Amino acid sequence: MSVRINPSILSADFVNMERDLQLIANADLVHVDVMDNHFVPNLTFGPQMVKRIQEVSPVPLDVHLMIEDPDRWAVGYAELGAASVTFHFEATENPSALAARIRDAGSRAGVAIKPGTGVEGLIGHLGDFDQILVMTVEPGFGGQKFMSQVLPKLELLSRAIRAESPADLWLQVDGGIDLETIGRAAEAGANTFVAGSSVFSGGEPAENIERLRTAARRHSIH
Ligand code: DX5
């Protein structure tokens, strides 16, 4: 089974975004972290900026909404053409209903859980989503340390995905992914990897992506 490497442009140069997007043209998807300074203590892009990024990006977008009211905003990101739109489980009353609206608007629907959030609310409903994002750091900032205590949760989800076998559901990790931690996440069942600092901070981004892809494939259990 294939693995996907989605570089996070939170670590790109914001005033040279078009150039940096060209540097990661070998990515599977481009991960865009939308933060509202309420759900997380940081502020990044809104819909206008994401729309423009999408117009100039050679690779489709994987939008990660770290915002307080995804019921109000998520569908707008799907409508502007993002390949996937992921909202936080903690931020909505009815994750399955919001996922259905995102799918209706034409995007893959993702749901994200913070490191401290359990998987109980998702098990049994996996078919409602196209992607489960397991945060491996507290959301809000790039460059944090991978939290290995999250690995058992990944294993649990990975087993549940095999048992429920929903069509084409991706298991994504985000936060602290580098050449070492990507192997551990892959062994626990992840197949879609977000990486910010390890792609953009040091060396050639395209080569960093290839190295991460090779490491993920080597350890993939799929
Ligand atoms: C953190 C964001 C991540 C971040 C990852 O809240 O969701 O996507 O950019 O950055 P690294 O790979 O540096 O941990």
Ligand code: ZN
């Ligand atoms: Zn993210």
